[in-house]
Amino acid sequence: MNTQLKLSVSPHIHSGRSTRRIMLDVLIALLPATAAGAVIFGLRSLLVVAVTVAACVGFEALFSLIAKKPIPVGDLSAAVTGLLLALNLPANIPLWQCVVGSLFAIVVVKGLFGGLGANPVNPAITARVFMLVAFATLTKAAFPTIVDTASSATPLAAEKATSLTDLLLGLHGGAIGETCAAALLLGGVYLLVRRVITWHVPVAFIGTVFLTSFIMEGMDATAALAAILSGGLLIGAIFMATDYVTSPATPWGKIIFGLGASLITFLIRYFGSYPEGVSFAILFMNILTPYISSWTRRRIFGMGGSKA
Amino acid sequence: MAFSLLHGVHVPHRKNTRDMAAVRMDAPKTVVIPMSMHIGAPAKPVVKVGDTVKVGTLIAEAGGFVSAPIHASVSGKVTKITDYLLSNGTTVPAVVIESDGEMTPDETIAPPVVDSRDTLLEAIKRSGVVGLGGAGFPTHVKFSVDLGRIEYLVVNCAECEPYVTSDTRTMLDRVDDMKTALVAMKTHFGIRNIVVGIESNKKAAIKSMMGLMNEVVATGECTFTVKVLPSVYPQGGEKVLIYHTVGRVVPVGKLPIDVGCIAVNCTTLAAIGAYLKTGMPLVEKCVTVDGGCVKEPGNVIVPVGTAMSEVFEFCGGLTEAPDKVIYGGPMMGITVPDTSAPILKNTNAILALSKKETKLPKTTPCIRCGRCLNTCPFGLSPAAIARAYDKRDTVALDKLGVQACMECGCCSFVCPANRPLVQTNKLAKVLLKEEKAKEDAKA
Secondary structure: OOOOOOOOOOOOOOOOOOHHHHHHHHHHHHHHHHHHHHHHHOOHHHHHHHHHHHHHHHHHHHHHHHOOOOOOHHHOHHHHHHHHHHHOOOOOOOHHHHHHHHHHHHHHHHHHHOOOOOOOOOHHHHHHHHHHHHOHHHHOOEOOOOOOHHHOOOOOOOOOOOOHHHHHHOOOOEOOOOOOHHHHHHHHHHHHHOOOOOOHHHHHHHHHHHHHHHHHOOOOHHHHHHHHHOOOHHHHHHHHOOOOOOOOOOHHHHHHHHHHHHHHHHHHHHHOOOOOOHHHHHHHHHHHHHHHHHHOOOOOOOOOOOOO | OOOOOOOOEOOOOOOOOOOOOOEEOOOOOEEEEEOOOOOOOOOEEOOOOOOEEOEOOEEEEOOOOOOOOEEOOOOEEEEEEEEEEOOOOOEEEEEEEEEOOOOOEOOOOOOOOOOOHHHHHHHHHHOOOEOOOOOOOEHHHHHOOOHHHOOEEEEEEOOOOOOOOHHHHHHHHOHHHHHHHHHHHHHHHOOOEEEEEEEOOOHHHHHHHHHHHHHHHHOOOOEEEEEEEOOOEOOOOHHHHHHHHHOOOOOOOOOHHHHOEEEEEHHHHHHHHHHHHHOOOOOEEEEEEEOOOEOOOEEEEEEOOOEHHHHHHHOOOEOOOOOEEEEOOOOOOEEOOOOOOEOOOOOOEEEEEOOOOOOOOOOOOOOOOOHHHHHOOOOOOHHHHHHHHHOOOHHHHHHOOHHHOOOOOHHHHHOOOOOOHHHHHHHHHHHHHHHHHHHHHHO
16 A cells, blocks of 8 residues: 655645636626626627637737747636626727727736736726727717617716616616626626625725715715716726736725725716726726735734734 | 634535544554654654563653653564654654554553642653644643743644544543543642633534533632634634633744643643553554545544554555545645554544545636635735745745744635645745844854
């Protein structure tokens, strides 16, 4: 019974949760929003999703090949970036722009900084901001195909007449995956249940936007609700601001991140020249993340102080 | 006392053997007894090849103050004194005894006369008892302090490692031995407060410890608390347990006694109690034999020095070739190169784990999810420590407090990228120590 046994340093068991599984959970959580986008904006939205995801995965493989690194497509992170980016684009966007955006997200933001885990800012958010600045199509949101287009406009850009029900169902103009609040919330609940994300960032982010809007709209709760259900807030707060790589890891760090992002969103929405500020807000907080992380580091047990 | 509990992880319990009372195995053919089964100086052999020994005969005396004597675990003849490679990479002598199969006890064995602090301390020293929770720190050294400093005796009954149930068996089957030790310590060491810390998943053992509490309290002059704690790994970590039972923080680099506490494992207590009653030193050990490759898992009382392979054989053998065989639990246990490795004094389990049980995800880049730092009981940032270690940045490592790491392995257990986090912490601690030594040498 003296066969060769494996020698290794403890621990010898593992929780079983892998990066791949986490990424898969994010993809699953985004399915309702993707499906809602297809229903609301028509099948072309699925074409945008397919092209963007394929482009992201393809660029990741290509970049790894050129950089002589192992091809990490199996970790599904490029697919997550692709899906998130696609859901942030209007359904009528020219497909070549999707490909350029994917190239920017995967190669410029992620690959050149060292790949998964090394990018300082969120690839999907940054690519969206890049596209917003580079292509005029992004500022002109697509309109739902299943309702009378004349009555719909991006609520934040035009008027505030869209009803709460329409906001919840996503029956108004916007990007493919950002309009259907119900689908996004469903995905958020799934991520919470699966413990992929914690409540801190979404609650701090969405809660503060609600509060500031409530005050700015003259204590009008309906208007404040409309403010959190419209624009890119939900998809941003639930799926983008919770990105592990580019947001703080400690509970307090996450709360500061959420508060900061909501404050910038509020400033841009009410005082800025863009109708929507979620992407910029998250991007800005991404840059602050290393600082927030070092400010909120946990106290070490047994090093100073009598409490843990 | 209001404070929040330290973080940790929910490990699978797998306490399959908890209801299996310990069975004493037959005399092994030979035993190999390394001279280092404790922290501190190796023991010095006092027998030579050809000597006849009986169970309990002294074969090696303590090699210094922080050391422990070693006794023969079988009756028979010393056939060899060889070199033995320890799992930490150092080589020590080992006494090989060929058993005559009789297990005849040494006739000089008699209960020690204990009537004072010094005689009790001497008895603990002679018993050869070391920390049986796994660390193997010589128990008499812990009590070689100004006794007035001991405010609490914390009995470690947490047994938080998966699979392992040998402490559970001690709590169920050896209450009387534990009582003997506690009463002696109360009488001669002046222990006034006893706290048992036990995980909530051991219902029967909790009941048993409540019974022990009543018996000890009936002898008067001390308080006794049974503190039931959540089953969160690493509840049995010494500093964790002390914090959760008496609310005191043992500072980094300090000992429990610096905050008025001494922590002792329950099986250690039982071994001391048994010695006080009979005079038979620590020569056998109850070990949990489990893991997916063991045919009939159970708890077995094994003479110290018996090869693992014989113990597995006693448990019906192995059903398949194991991926890893380890001393102790799967969170902090040590792998062995082959099953000829002997049972040591501080072995509480031997596990033959299948490939399925030891399956780890692929190692991929860190995604900064923060699971490691949010589960670290001591609030360390393992991922940041790993980055600092990669740069050999000792200033950053010192700032990140890596020396506080107790190596429990929670960080590696939860890491979805399967980064070698606790493993890097261990290396970083050594690097930091070497760096400090260099600086001291310069100064």
